[in-house]
Structures are given as C-alpha cells and as structure tokens.
Amino acid sequence: AQSVTQPDIHITVSEGASLELRCNYSYGATPYLFWYVQSPGQGLQLLLKYFSGDTLVQGIKGFEAEFKRSQSSFNLRKPSVHWSDAAEYFCAVAFTGGGNKLTFGTGTQLKVEL
C-alpha cells in the first residue's frame, strides 16, 4: 500500500541549530513530494515541492529538501533554525494519476528552545 512515514513525532532544537526532518514513502514509482508547515489554528503552507529534475530543492523560509530515490526519502533541512519555525511539519505525497489526492505523513511537531 502507498504510504508516507514521518518517524519523528516531536523534535526539539535550539535556536540557531541545524534541523533535519525525516520523511519516507512507500510507492513503486517516483511520486510528487511536498513539505507543508502548519502553525496553530492555521491551514497548511507549502514550503517546497519536488516534481522532477534536481533532487535538491529550495523552498521558502530558508528550507531545503533532498529527494533520494534509493532511500525513498525526502528529508527537510534548515541550516539555522529560528524561534518562529516552531510549528508542525507535514510531508505529503501525490501518487501518479491521483490528481490532488495528497497522502500526508503524521507530522513532526518542532519545538525551538531559545
């Protein structure tokens, strides 16, 4: 079955430290990959996406993600975290032919210590 896994439910980092959030998917082909962020009481904001081409993609707010086909992963990174990055982060996948049906991971709650 097609699925998305975010193994870390909670992550705490110090402000200024680097961040990596993990995302793995299970699918026989290359899906379309997304990272979204959600602040309390808000909807989802797109950070970045991967459709094809360069496997290292840049997004908003200084985030980047790398698609690794061999590992079925699409990990999100940021070199220096700001207190305002505290939020919940969701990895999402659109499988070929699925239109706008996104399959989301369970999310990673990021806490930033000052």
Added chain:
Amino acid sequence: KAGVTQTPRYLIKTRGQQVTLSCSPISGHRSVSWYQQTPGQGLQFLFEYFSETQRNKGNFPGRFSGRQFSNSRSEMNVSTLELGDSALYLCASSLSGQRSGANVLTFGAGSRLTVL
C-alpha cells in the same frame, strides 16, 4: 490576490445535525479538494472537484458529500453528525487539476467543527 477562503471558521453542532462548509478558491483555480484533520487520524483526503465534477473520493462514509459550482466555489456537507466528525476541515485549491498529481495546492485556514 485573495487566498482560499473557508467559512465558517468555527462552528458547534450536536449529534444528528447536519453541517455545510463553504470554500472559495483562489480566483482562476478550477480544482478544489477537501481534507479532514483530526488528532487521531491526521490529515485525510475527502474528495476533489474539478469543473463541477467529483474526480476523486477518499474513504469516508456517504454522510460526507460535496459539490462544486460553476464559479469553482465548493461546499461540503456532513449529515447525521457523529462525535467523531469533530475536526478541522481544510479546503485546498489548485490552478490546474492535472490527473498526474503534479499540482500545487493552496490551503485555506480551515473550518473547525465541534460536535457535541
């Protein structure tokens, strides 16, 4: 450019009632999708509409329905509400509705439904 607008933002209903939620997509966007977010089940796809046609449906009971109007605005309806229907309902729109899945979805702030 206005974003995706969802109304109402908050509402409280009692079991057995029905509810209608509204979504106005970004101007020019023709595809609207709905998602349910709960602490237990996470984010789950409800359905997708493109040019007034339901194109995809998630694994929800028939109590959940939706429609899309000619101006691309969409509504979803939940009948015979259950306690478990308490959730944040998110609407998302996209400019194109490519069946491939290579679409960028813009989400609204959601409608938070509480069922008592």
